[in-house]
Amino acid sequence: MERRKASRAIDRISDLLGREATFALVVTADIVAAVAVLAVGVRDTPVVSAISLAVSLATLVMVCAVQHTSSRESKALNLKLDELIRVSEARNELIGAEDDSHAQLATHADRLRERHRHHAADPG
Secondary structure, eight states, X not given: OOOOHHHHHHHHHHHHHTSHHHHHHXXXXXXXXXXXXXXXXXXXXXXXXXXXXXXXXXXXXXXXXXXXXXXXXXXXXXXXXXXXXXXXXXXXXXXXXXXXXXXXXXXHHHHHHHHHHHHHHOOO
């Protein structure tokens, strides 16, 4: 199944945002914006409003792009792990654990720790 064009475009944006050159550009732009605001003054002027709007929009795009990519990668990783659990001797009750509540995840973690302690104490 082919991913939608919008999803691929967001991934490209996220890749671009993750580059060192992009980070350097953003830091430089922030410094220039801070100097411009200081030069104009802190009063509400069109320049200050434009800078504020640009920073807000850039932040929103960055957050959305990173969240999109992170969410997709997390879902893919969970599917891969679920498949490994399914075909191994691992307990299948953990398949889909990402949909459990925090309390259920804590219970699973406690059981895994106890199981590990039991196997470590009795290796044979």
